[in-house]
Amino acid sequence: MVGAGAPGGGAAPGAGPAADAGPDGSPAAAEPDAGAGGGADGRRTHGVLKSLLGAWALSACSGEETEAVEEHLGECAPCAEEALRLREAVGLLHTDRDLDLDPLLRFQVLENCLGRRPARIPVPAWADAYDAETARLDALLRDIGESEWHAPVRLRWFEGERQVNRRTTVAGVIAHLMSVDGLVSAALGLDDPLGPAAPGLPAERTESFWGAADRPPTRRIREPWRDQSHTLIRTVSFAGRGASDLTVSYGSFALPMRDALLDRAFECWIHADDIADAVDYPYEPPSGAHLHRMIDLAARLLPAALADRRRAGLAGPARHLVTPGSPGRSLHLEVEGSGGGNWYIALDSPAAVGSADHAVAQVALDGVEFCRLVAGHVAPQDAAAGQDGDRDAIADVLFAAAALSRL
Numbered sequence: 108m109v110g111a112g113a114p115g116g117g118a119a120p121g122a123g124p125a126a127d128a129g130p131d132g133s134p135a136a137a138e139p140d141a142g143a144g145g146g147a148d149g150r151r152t153h154g155v156l157k158s159l160l161g162a163w164a165l166s167a168c169s170g171e172e173t174e175a176v177e178e179h180l181g182e183c184a185p186c187a188e189e190a191l192r193l194r195e196a197v198g199l200l201h202t203d204r205d206l207d208l209d210p211l212l213r214f215q216v217l218e219n220c221l222g223r224r225p226a227r228i229p230v231p232a233w234a235d236a237y238d239a240e241t242a243r244l245d246a247l248l249r250d251i252g253e254s255e256w257h258a259p260v261r262l263r264w265f266e267g268e269r270q271v272n273r274r275t276t277v278a279g280v281i282a283h284l285m286s287v288d289g290l291v292s293a294a295l296g297l298d299d300p301l302g303p304a305a306p307g308l309p310a311e312r313t314e315s316f317w318g319a320a321d322r323p324p325t326r327r328i329r330e331p332w333r334d335q336s337h338t339l340i341r342t343v344s345f346a347g348r349g350a351s352d353l354t355v356s357y358g359s360f361a362l363p364m365r366d367a368l369l370d371r372a373f374e375c376w377i378h379a380d381d382i383a384d385a386v387d388y389p390y391e392p393p394s395g396a397h398l399h400r401m402i403d404l405a406a407r408l409l410p411a412a413l414a415d416r417r418r419a420g421l422a423g424p425a426r427h428l429v430t431p432g433s434p435g436r437s438l439h440l441e442v443e444g445s446g447g448g449n450w451y452i453a454l455d456s457p458a459a460v461g462s463a464d465h466a467v468a469q470v471a472l473d474g475v476e477f478c479r480l481v482a483g484h485v486a487p488q489d490a491a492a493g494q495d496g497d498r499d500a501i502a503d504v505l506f507a508a509a510a511l512s513r514l
Contacts, residue, residue: 151175151179153179153183153186156175156176156179156183156186157186157189159172159175159176160176160186160189160190160193161193163176163177163190163193164190164193164194164196164197165197176190228341228344228345229344230340230343230344231343231344231347231348231350231351233351233365233368233369234340234343234344234365234368235397236368236369236372236393236397236400236401237336237339237340237368237369237371237372237375238340239372239393239394239397240372240373240375240376240379240393240397241333241336241340241372241375243376243379243390244375244376244378244379244382245329245333245336247379247382247383247388247390248277248281248326248329248382250388251277251386251388253326255277255385255386256276256277256278256325256326257276257277257278257323257325258276258277258385258386259274259275259276259385260274260275260276260277260279260280260381260382260385261273261274261275261381262274262275262280262283262378262381262514263482263483263484263512264482264483264512264513264514265483265486265487265509265510265512267419267421268421268506270483270486270509273514275317276323276324277382277385277386278323278324278325278326278328279317279323279324280378280381280382281324281328281329281332282313282316282317282320282324282328282332283313283316283317283378283514284332284371284374284375284378285300285316285328285331285332285335286300286301286309286312286313286315286316287309287312287313287371287374288332288335288336288339288371289301289305289312289335290307290309290312290355290356290357290367291339291355291364291367291368291371292335292338292339294353294354294355294356294364294367295339295342295343295346295350295353295364297338297339297342300316300331300335301315301316301319306358307356307357307358308357308358308359309357309358309513309514310513310514311358313514339368343364343368350364351363351364351365352364352365355367366404369400369401369404370404372393372397372401373401373404373478373481373482376392376393376401377478377479377482377484392445392446392474392475392478393446394445394446395445395446396446397446398445398446398474398475398478399446399447399448399474401446401478402442402446402447402448402450402474402477402478403448403450405477405478405481405508405511406440406450406452408511409440409452409504409507409508409511410452410453410454410456410457410459410461411457412507412508412510412511413452413454413457413503413504413507414456414457415510416503416506416507416510421506422503422506422507423499423500423503425454425455425456426454426455427455428455428456429455429456429459431456431458431459432458432459432460433459433460434459434460434461434462434464434465435453435454435455435456435459435460435461435462435465436453436454436455436459436465436467436500437451437452437453437454437461437462437463437465437466437467438451438452438454438461438466438467438468438469438470438496438497438500438501438504439451439463439466439468439469439470440452440469440470440472440504441469441470441471441472441493442471442472442473442474442477443471443472443473443474444473444474444475445474446474447473447474451463451466452504454467454500454503454504466496467496467497467500468494468495468496468497468498468500468501468504469493469494469495469496470492470493470494470501470504470505471492471493471494472490472491472492472493473491476490476491476492477490477508480505480508480509481508481509481511481512482512483509483512483513484512485509486509487502487505487506487508487509488505490505492505
């Protein structure tokens with residue numbers, strides 16, 4: 108509403124200081140010019156910066172504009188997401204490149220855009236077991252004292268027909284986990300903690316890491332191990348769905364990223380339990396959902412492990428070969444308790460399909476007991492299993508489960 112007085116709302120003569128005068132009636136100092144598109148403080152407005160996103164994605168901004176846009180992307184999540192979509196679209200314009208986008212592109216863009224504020228990117232479901240198990244182990248490590256880092260721990264696994272072991276310390280176990288996790292780091296294009304010339308086999312990597320140290324590992328190993336696990340989780344979270352299919356090489360075999368992180372979660376739990384036993388610390392198994400996925404991974408790997416033992420002369424011969432993808436002679440694996448379920452293990456070929464109609468034997472085990480067998484902590488002949496049917500098939504599968512273990 109226009110006030111009374113002079114036309115247009117101006118102050119009437121003698122009515123007091125003019126609107127542009129200072130408190131004492133003197134002329135007020137002029138405001139500095141904010142510049143085109145700028146706010147009162149001289150910074151570009153949200154609208155102006157948003158309008159520059161297309162040019163930024165094409166690398167067509169000036170240096171000053173690029174700096175302003177990238178600072179804004181660190182503060183504005185909607186613009187950061189829009190910038191990501193534009194950058195991906197620009198990638199599709201390059202006809203000399205594969206149209207399948209690099210699954211790590213999302214990580215690279217958001218890492219740059221959101222580095223100035225805590226990220227709220229959800230951990231993918233296929234990586235949450237690793238996230239949970241590393242966090243649980245870290246909580247255990249925070250609780251133990253200085254001297255307990257040097258408590259003796261005996262790592263156990265199964266080779267051929269017998270159980271073997273290797274003595275180390277709590278700190279040595281963390282060094283082992285860190286060295287094998289480096290295989291996942293390498294697959295994601297991150298730094299390998301052992302360097303670019305590191306061995307590819309998990310056992311060789313561990314021995315190399317232990318042997319290269321000037322002295323046995325101490326509690327100082329916790330920080331780099333935890334930093335590495337955080338980086339792995341952060342990277343796969345930013346990378347999006349494409350990262351789950353990346354291949355992680357273990358030297359003698361390979362797994363897709365989604366299974367490799369599940370394998371690392373399993374080993375983290377097993378070795379956390381080893382540490383807990385050594386320092387007399389209460390430690391529970393994983394949640395039922397995570398335990399079920401760990402058991403499922405082992406069940407999926409059993410046919411190939413059985414075939415490897417057969418080639419080495421450690422398992423009976425195949426009896427009824429079928430064409431790949433067809434149902435064949437199977438063992439019904441019934442896992443009871445939390446995380447349990449039913450699986451049908453193909454007995455004669457990894458390419459066959461396990462089938463209830465072709466089951467010739469059944470084995471029933473508790474979920475944690477089965478995992479301890481897979482970890483090489485229980486000898487096959489000592490596994491507390493209910494058994495029915497073909498005894499040779501049962502023995503072959505139990506030994507193949509133990510053969511999945513390794514240092």
